[in-house]
Amino acid sequence: MCGICLKQPRAFDNTIAVIDYAAPIDQLVLALKFGGRLALAPLFAEMLARAAQQQVMAGSGDTVLPELLTAVPLSASRLQQRGFNQALEIAKPLARILKLPLQHDLLRRQRDTLPQSHGLDLLQRRRNLRRAFIVQPEAIKQIRGCHVGVVDDVMTTGETLNEFARTLRSAGASRVTNLVFARTP
Template sequence: MLARMPSCCALCGRSGKQVICDGCSGHYFSGRPPRCIQCANRLPRLDGDNPALCGNCLKQARAFDATIVACDYTAPADRLVLALKFGGQLALAPAFAQMLFAASRIGVHPGQQPDLPDILTAVPLSAQRLQQRGFNQALEIARPLARLLGLGLQHGLLLRQRDTLPQSLAPDLEQRRRNLRQAFIVPPAAMMQIRGRHIGVVDDVMTTGETLHALAQTLRRHGASRITNFVFARTP
């Protein structure tokens, strides 16, 4: 069970005003392992200071350019994500944003100057899923992250025009992509905000990357010049 918030740490239960105390933050979330510049998969090592791609990104072209993550989707980060997403513990969202902000200061590769987007948006939920849950966890993270980065937030940049099955239920790559085909659209009022701009896309978890790939394809079709994902947790 996660501790109650915000009177104590969500992980260790220590009394205080921080949702995640300094001790837990330093113990669980301070590491910055080498990662693929495009999808943020962990890499065994990096040679020199040049950003590297993982084997999957070398074989499969991605529509997005870069991904910044705060941590891996392993214990205890997985508990925190579930507490936000399904437990409605919205006080976790600013803590996630703070960790993503710290990761963005480093950039997608340690030692590299971060290339920040022009505007942020969040992965949208379908109207049905939003009604069921009552909030969009990606948007809850994006709001404080936009303030920390000093960027505008355009949460209506994309719409999810139909509900899709959870990607974990699609057994292979082709079925995942078919599941997401034509899932996202850009409303006419948002089209001019995309063309020629660097778009930052916020989400809570990245598993295969297919949702973010499909969303980035939609942005590319409307003229986005660059797309960077900001994701709290990456499935190893």
């Protein structure tokens, strides 16, 4: 863990990532996210499933797969603009491979935020995401006491996933594990 994470512990318990977000892999992620290359999502899911299974097999007794998966939602305007949610496109085949239920609507993004990739520093990213997500009232029973796996394409600073996990925790999630295809080293 970095110094910042030691001083300000994250709301999530664990992160499973396949690969570093660096060239040339970054181009594959961008092809999915902005180029609409949806055929990449099942490949990312297969690799992520293998990484998750390997971590569970190699880990200690507390390294377990989540009970349920969800995906980081896009805002309504960004979803309309893009036409799909890349995290959900990865989560669908991942759920099938891991034989886990997928609840894509546990949380929703209640307001538009600036894209985290737009040169924001750490403090700006935190402010940008503060209270960005809200628990769907009908999802509280599913979240309470549950180990939730959160699927996303890329983790950079982890602020989006931290705010998402904080919101899940406030609804009673017992554990939150991030499952991301790529992570910024």
